[in-house]
């Protein structure tokens with residue numbers, strides 16, 4: 685039995701979701717404390733992306749409750765907007781606008797969503813581009829950047845909105861191996877600064893270094909949830925052992 689000392693910033697209870705007839709998530713309980721770093725792992729198709737996308741309502745659940753920062757998600761657009769203001773998300777494929785410069789990619793959302801002035805938006809965007817160590821790329825277009833640089837722009841864009849939670853959905857899996865480290869290093873720094881993070885990743889070295897807790901999913905269920913030392917040192921289920929055997933042999 686887990687003992688908790690604070691209210692979770694993400695609380696999912698009894699959550700189920702279907703795509704048509706296919707039940708992708710099955711009666712999940714999942715919570716994250718403020719400042720906690722949770723790594724979601726599991727075989728392909730186990731429901732990790734779907735779970736993470738429920739947190740900012742990119743997908744809708746059909747059963748159970750999901751509360752983020754105390755706001756329970758339902759069809760109310762105002763609540764969804766409030767939750768999205770608190771939650772940044774970084775995807776596998778960056779999702780940058782190719783016709784906008786790096787600086788515009790980061791500053792335009794600040795003007796449109798947070799109604800900042802052009803000058804304030806650019807200053808904030810530059811602050812976060814510096815934080816991810818690419819201020820010198822501000823005038824370039826995404827097509828002129830490496831994959832690792834593009835992903836750091838995506839992280840800077842999210843951070844400049846000042847989220848309380850960052851979600852990462854396989855942020856390094858579209859990158860060449862030599863680019864992976866620079867993105868993971870950026871995420872490690874973010875974790876050191878105390879950001880609440882939920883990361884779907886197969887990077888088990890990163891998971892060990894950064895994770896407070898590893899959540900292992902299979903077939904739409906949470907099978908294990910344990911600190912890294914326990915999960916990697918002594919997985920309790922055959923399914924987790926088999927998964928670890930596969931990913932550790934690939935990396």
Ligand SMILES: Nc1ncnc2c1ncn2[C@@H]1O[C@H](COP(=O)(O)OP(=O)(O)OP(=O)(O)O)[C@@H](O)[C@H]1O
Pocket residue numbers: 703708726727728729730731732733734735
């Ligand atoms: N929009 C959708 N419509 C129908 N089925 C979907 C949809 N999105 C996901 N699925 C299915 O739901 C299951 C879980 O998908 P999900 O992407 O959440 O898994 P995952 O664990 O993140 O997998 P991966 O590691 O391969 O990204 C898969 O069988 C997938 O085909």
